[in-house]
Amino acid sequence: MTSVNGNRKIARKIARKIARKIARKIARKIARKIARKIAENRPENRPENRPENRPENRPENRLTLS
Secondary structure, three states: OOOHHHHHHHHHHHHHHHHHHHHHHHHHHHHHHHHHHHHHHOHHHOHHHOHHHOHHHOHHHOOOOO
């Protein structure tokens, strides 16, 4: 039978592993949330700046070559 300290060491090791896994999961979730916020505020992603929404690219404003 292993000593109490040995068992404690193993328990701590497992606890640390689980804690790291959970911390990584939470960090990834937060990072994704922040990335989404940044992407929303980028000028090229704003609805009014999208190529299909630009006045010069609208079908009714497009110059036809016929």
